[in-house]
Amino acid sequence: xxxxxxxxxxxxxxxxxxxxxxxxxxxxxxxPGEVVVVIGxxxxxxxxxxxxxxxxxxxxxxxxxxxxxxxxxxxxDINQARRHIGMVFQHFNLFQNMTVLRNITVTPVDLKxxxxxxxxxxxxxxxxxxxxxxxGNAYPDQLSGxxxxxxxxxxxxxxxxxxxxxxxxxxALDPEMVNEVLEVMKELSNSGITMVxxxxxxxxxxxxxxxxxxxDDGIILEQGTAEEVLDHPKSSxxxxxxxxxx
Amino acid sequence: MISIIQTYYKMLxxxxxxxxxxxxxSLIMAMVIGLIFALCNVGHSRFFRxxxxxxxxxxxxxxxxxxxxxxxxxxxxxxxxxxxEFRLTPLQAGIVALAMNCGAYMAEIFRAGIESxxxxxxxxxxxxxxxxxxAMYRVVLPQAFRVMIPSIINQFIITLKDTSxxxxxxxxxxxxxxxxxxGNTFRSLETWTIVGFMYLVVIILLSKSAKVLERRLKHxxx
Numbered sequence: 001x002x003x004x005x006x007x008x009x010x011x012x013x014x015x016x017x018x019x020x021x022x023x024x025x026x027x028x029x030x031x032p033g034e035v036v037v038v039i040g041x042x043x044x045x046x047x048x049x050x051x052x053x054x055x056x057x058x059x060x061x062x063x064x065x066x067x068x069x070x071x072x073x074x075x076x077d078i079n080q081a082r083r084h085i086g087m088v089f090q091h092f093n094l095f096q097n098m099t100v101l102r103n104i105t106v107t108p109v110d111l112k113x114x115x116x117x118x119x120x121x122x123x124x125x126x127x128x129x130x131x132x133x134x135x136g137n138a139y140p141d142q143l144s145g146x147x148x149x150x151x152x153x154x155x156x157x158x159x160x161x162x163x164x165x166x167x168x169x170x171x172a173l174d175p176e177m178v179n180e181v182l183e184v185m186k187e188l189s190n191s192g193i194t195m196v197x198x199x200x201x202x203x204x205x206x207x208x209x210x211x212x213x214x215x216d217d218g219i220i221l222e223q224g225t226a227e228e229v230l231d232h233p234k235s236s237x238x239x240x241x242x243x244x245x246x
Numbered sequence: 247m248i249s250i251i252q253t254y255y256k257m258l259x260x261x262x263x264x265x266x267x268x269x270x271x272s273l274i275m276a277m278v279i280g281l282i283f284a285l286c287n288v289g290h291s292r293f294f295r296x297x298x299x300x301x302x303x304x305x306x307x308x309x310x311x312x313x314x315x316x317x318x319x320x321x322x323x324x325x326x327x328x329x330x331e332f333r334l335t336p337l338q339a340g341i342v343a344l345a346m347n348c349g350a351y352m353a354e355i356f357r358a359g360i361e362s363x364x365x366x367x368x369x370x371x372x373x374x375x376x377x378x379x380x381a382m383y384r385v386v387l388p389q390a391f392r393v394m395i396p397s398i399i400n401q402f403i404i405t406l407k408d409t410s411x412x413x414x415x416x417x418x419x420x421x422x423x424x425x426x427x428x429g430n431t432f433r434s435l436e437t438w439t440i441v442g443f444m445y446l447v448v449i450i451l452l453s454k455s456a457k458v459l460e461r462r463l464k465h466x467x468x
Contacts, residue, residue, distance in 0.1 A: 054373055056372070079377050081375070082372065083375035084374070086374040089369070089373075091366055093366035093369060095367060095368070095370070095371070096386050096389055097388045097389045097392075106384060107374040107375060110376065111375060111376070155374070244418060
């Protein structure tokens with residue numbers, strides 16, 4: 001893929017839940033390797049927006065292309081498209097019935113992307129990368145929240161995604177565990193992978209984001225570098241929000 | 247009492263075996279039926295949800311004995327009217343009737359089990375690229391199954407007792423055999439005491455071993 005072509009292309013998407021409109025005519029391009037941090041008050045539609053990018057939510061109108069796949073086209077093989085879009089959830093969602101290692105290997109082995117031995121090796125490498133090389137045989141409920149989230153990141157990485165989506169990855173964590181997850185995400189951002197991160201961690205946004213997007217009431221109200229959006233917000237809504245969270 | 251046991255113990259044990267056979271075969275079928283209709287009920291298709299609902303409501307709304315009569319006497323007659331010869335043995339009809347009946351309750355147990363699993367499990371599996379079916383099979387059902395074990399065992403016991411209803415279509419299970427023995431000996435008190443005791447022993451053994459299994463599954467890992 002050419003360096004100057006967006007890897008995520010979002011064109012005029014709208015999303016309603018019943019009579020409630022969550023996303024209003026949003027457009028956005030994300031370039032390969034870019035780290036985009038999405039902030040905004042709860043209910044602003046930022047999580048829904050993220051979930052539309054791998055079609056966990058279907059848009060009502062508009063067009064989404066990720067990594068060459070027309071996500072919003074009903075004829076697209078969505079399972080194929082999702083293989084290259086990793087997602088990390090607020091509540092980790094590790095498979096409770098499997099060991100940590102199996103959590104990571106089950107999908108690549110089942111989908112015949114690699115053999116079991118190769119997958120085990122890869123899983124071990126990824127676990128080492130997130131600092132959990134010795135926990136492969138543990139079950140999710142034996143891990144702390146921070147450890148669970150690091151396993152969840154490793155699980156997503158095992159599919160060799162081009163894009164990683166993070167849906168408030170540290171919001172369900174005890175404060176002392178937030179940093180271990182953010183450290184892993186920082187390391188990841190240096191690896192050249194494209195990331196879209198919905199978060200309330202302004203420090204992370206400042207340090208890692210190439211671009212910060214402020215969403216409010218279903219639209220992108222403001223975007224720019226962390227400095228532009230966080231330090232010199234143009235709209236009063238952004239200033240209000242930042243005043244409350246900073 | 248001793249004399250009845252001495253004379254009829256072979257017959258009684260055989261009858262117990264028949265009861266267990268009937269229970270086991272219909273349970274296996276009921277699990278399959280239950281899983282199919284439960285998957286109909288938790289799916290997104292309105293059409294399949296309707297099929298699931300109609301099945302469960304229809305079966306639960308008809309007494310087992312009526313269902314058994316319908317399958318054993320009604321269906322062969324209906325097919326005969328179409329000009330074909332068709333007969334069911336009491337065992338075949340009994341299994342079908344029990345399986346259909348128990349399947350409806352199993353469907354509800356499976357549905358509740360599946361719905362008790364956090365939706366995030368399905369979402370995580372789908373987000374990695376698994377199909378709905380694979381995510382169900384790999385992630386959701388194994389977890390749901392563990393939740394369902396007590397209810398499944400409970401249903402197991404109910405079905406075991408329900409086999410007695412099928413004595414009316416002439417399959418020589420335990421209750422039917424009890425009727426044969428009282429017919430021969432006119433000693434109801436002793437016969438039904440023995441028959442009742444036999445059910446009791448099997449069911450207690452079953453529920454105790456189920457408890458052990460349940461505990462093991464809860465603590466150990468698959």
